Amino acid sequence: MFCFRxxxxxxxxxxxxxxxxxxxxxxxxxxxxxxxASATSSSPPKWxxxxxxxxxxxxxxxxxxxKIEQEMTEIIEKLDTARSLKSDHELRQDEDKKLLxxxxxxxxxxxxxxxxxxxxxxDFEDACNEELQKxxxxxxxxxxxxxxxxxxxxxxxDKHLLFIVQEKKEDKKVWKxxxxxxxxxxxxxxxxxxxxxxxxxxxxxxxxxxxxxxxxVQTIKYPTSVRQKLGFExxxxxxxxxxxxxxxxxxLDTEHNWLGREELTECLEPEYLRSVKKFLxxxx
Amino acid sequence: xxxxLRVRExxxxxxxxxxxxxxxxxxxxxxxPLLAEPMKKKKKMDPQILKAREERKKKRIEKSIxxxxxxxxxxxxxxxIDLTINLQKEKLARQRAKIDEESLLNKRQDxxxxxxxxxxxxxxxxxxxxxxxxxxQSEALKQLAVISEELYIGAIQVDSLLLPFSAVGxxxxxxxxxxxxxxxxxxxxxxxxx
Numbered sequence: 001m002f003c004f005r006x007x008x009x010x011x012x013x014x015x016x017x018x019x020x021x022x023x024x025x026x027x028x029x030x031x032x033x034x035x036x037a038s039a040t041s042s043s044p045p046k047w048x049x050x051x052x053x054x055x056x057x058x059x060x061x062x063x064x065x066x067k068i069e070q071e072m073t074e075i076i077e078k079l080d081t082a083r084s085l086k087s088d089h090e091l092r093q094d095e096d097k098k099l100l101x102x103x104x105x106x107x108x109x110x111x112x113x114x115x116x117x118x119x120x121x122x123d124f125e126d127a128c129n130e131e132l133q134k135x136x137x138x139x140x141x142x143x144x145x146x147x148x149x150x151x152x153x154x155x156x157x158d159k160h161l162l163f164i165v166q167e168k169k170e171d172k173k174v175w176k177x178x179x180x181x182x183x184x185x186x187x188x189x190x191x192x193x194x195x196x197x198x199x200x201x202x203x204x205x206x207x208x209x210x211x212x213x214x215x216x217v218q219t220i221k222y223p224t225s226v227r228q229k230l231g232f233e234x235x236x237x238x239x240x241x242x243x244x245x246x247x248x249x250x251x252l253d254t255e256h257n258w259l260g261r262e263e264l265t266e267c268l269e270p271e272y273l274r275s276v277k278k279f280l281x282x283x284x
Numbered sequence: 285x286x287x288x289l290r291v292r293e294x295x296x297x298x299x300x301x302x303x304x305x306x307x308x309x310x311x312x313x314x315x316x317p318l319l320a321e322p323m324k325k326k327k328k329m330d331p332q333i334l335k336a337r338e339e340r341k342k343k344r345i346e347k348s349i350x351x352x353x354x355x356x357x358x359x360x361x362x363x364x365i366d367l368t369i370n371l372q373k374e375k376l377a378r379q380r381a382k383i384d385e386e387s388l389l390n391k392r393q394d395x396x397x398x399x400x401x402x403x404x405x406x407x408x409x410x411x412x413x414x415x416x417x418x419x420x421q422s423e424a425l426k427q428l429a430v431i432s433e434e435l436y437i438g439a440i441q442v443d444s445l446l447l448p449f450s451a452v453g454x455x456x457x458x459x460x461x462x463x464x465x466x467x468x469x470x471x472x473x474x475x476x477x478x
Contacts, residue, residue, distance in 0.1 A: 047431060059454045068402050071395045085378040137457040157458050187438035188428070211446055213439045215417070217424035236431065238424055243451075278420035282413045 045233035047219075051191035052179035052237050054215070054276065055163035055200070055207060057244045057258060061140055063158045063284065092121040150257045153248055159260050159283060163248075164267060165199050166255035175257070175267040177276065179237060188214060192240040199254040206245040214238035218275035239276065 065073070086094075144155040153161060165178045180195035182188060189212050196207065221234035250256050259267060261283050268276065307313055367375065429436040 044430070049431070049435075058451075060458050062454045062456050066402075068395070068398055072399045075392055075395055082380070082383065084380070085375065086380060087378075091378065138460045140457060142458070158454070188435055189439070208446075209443075211443050212441045213421060214424040214428065216420045217427050219427075236427065238428065275420075279417050281417075282409060 046231060047234060047236045048230070048232040049182035049188070049191075050179050050235055050237045051182055051188045051195060051214075052177040052239050053192040053196040053209075053242055054177050054239050054279075055196060055242045055244055056280075057153045057161040057163075057248075059159055060157040089121055089124070092124075096120045096122070150259065150263070153244065153258050155258065156260050160281060161258040161260060162264060162280075163200075163244075164257045164259055164264075166257075174269070176272070177239065187212065188238050189240055192238075196242070199251055199256065201249040201251060204249040205247065207242045208245055209240060209242045211241075215241045215279040216275050218272060237275075239279065241279065 140157060142154050142157065144152045145157075149155065155161070163178070164175050167174045167176050178195045178199045180191055180198065182191045186194075189209060193202075193209065196202070200207070216239040218237045218239070219234060220237070222230065222232065227233060248258075257263075257267070261280070264273060264276075366372075425436065425439060428439055
């Protein structure tokens with residue numbers, strides 16, 4: 001379960017192996033040239049490389065507290081007040097109480113001219129409460145939540161929302177993360193950014209891509225007929241993760257949705273969903 | 285002109301000599317100041333010696349200042365450090381009455397225990413999640429390394445724009461649209477120099 005350390009060591013071994021892989025790769029290249037007529041069983045399989053961008057709208061508000069969390073906050077508040085010293089406001093309250101008592105006992109009459117004009121602590125508290133009542137914070141459940149508008153990001157504010165695009169393939173409408181094919185001369189991250197640019201107006205929306213390394217991979221093997229036709233063993237889709245930093249302006253012709261985790265299970269294909277869910281953050 | 289010596293002359297013109305002086309025969313009158321020693325002449329001091337004296341005085345004063353400053357640099361031992369009298373008085377004034385509630389203690393203990401297990405479970409789930417994400421990434425990098433070395437090296441480059449990473453955390457309510465942020469109360473304390 002706690003294979004954190006072993007994975008760290010594993011990544012180190014990958015770095016070490018990269019140099020040996022280079023040599024292996026060169027050897028196979030040489031062997032290919034030498035035996036061009038022979039079968040391609042010794043050569044490494046060729047994969048079509050694609051890069052997909054997983055754009056997420058991170059939560060804007062906190063999730064509601066569970067029962068145990070509420071109880072704990074109450075306890076902590078009580079302990080903190082018990083261990084603290086009195087504030088100026090509380091000292092004023094004590095003074096006011098004393099004055100009141102004196103007046104009721106009759107020891108001190110209201111000969112103090114300032115007493116009438118003095119703002120008691122109670123007045124101050126009432127004024128503060130009034131001001132608080134006037135302020136209305138925004139509601140946690142938005143209009144889009146109630147209407148179920150899947151195209152807007154102003155929905156499910158305490159959850160993550162994933163950007164999904166519809167792809168029309170042979171009369172089949174498939175929901176996918178925006179992806180595009182890798183071109184020569186660019187890194188996979190750049191491919192992913194290009195894929196996103198086709199769906200979202202990039203200079204208007206600010207997006208933060210989290211690193212140069214892919215977060216996940218999905219292998220789709222072609223059937224043998226397609227394999228021979230295209231020359232590729234299959235497709236390898238590398239996923240890159242990004243965070244939405246501003247409001248999203250999508251291009252007009254993209255059919256898109258912003259889905260929460262439960263809605264993903266409805267829309268995405270199961271194999272695809274499995275690869276994607278591996279690198280997404282858990283939610284209750 | 286200091287004329288301490290007064291001489292009365294009587295002109296002896298006539299046979300009848302009328303004088304009222306009593307200071308026979310010199311007719312000299314002496315006033316009290318003359319009984320003192322005459323003033324000593326002010327000797328001009330050597331300016332170098334005067335300077336040397338002043339410098340010595342300065343040095344003495346500077347030495348004493350240095351000694352006092354040494355004391356200030358030395359830190360007071362912790363045992364001697366105390367609150368200023370103002371703060372001590374305030375502390376006394378602001379004491380709260382202690383409330384001993386035996387019945388609440390048991391309830392508190394139960395909640396703390398459940399909190400402990402709750403947080404531990406939360407931590408386990410987080411560790412699981414981190415492991416899962418890490419394994420997904422390392423698998424992707426492994427497969428990429430097999431496919432192409434260039435792309436692999438491109439993928440393991442450090443993204444200088446990403447670090448230092450900062451994110452604004454979630455709040456308890458979403459931000460209000462078109463909310464005018466009011467200035468707080470402030471007191472202008474700029475010093476007026478005349």
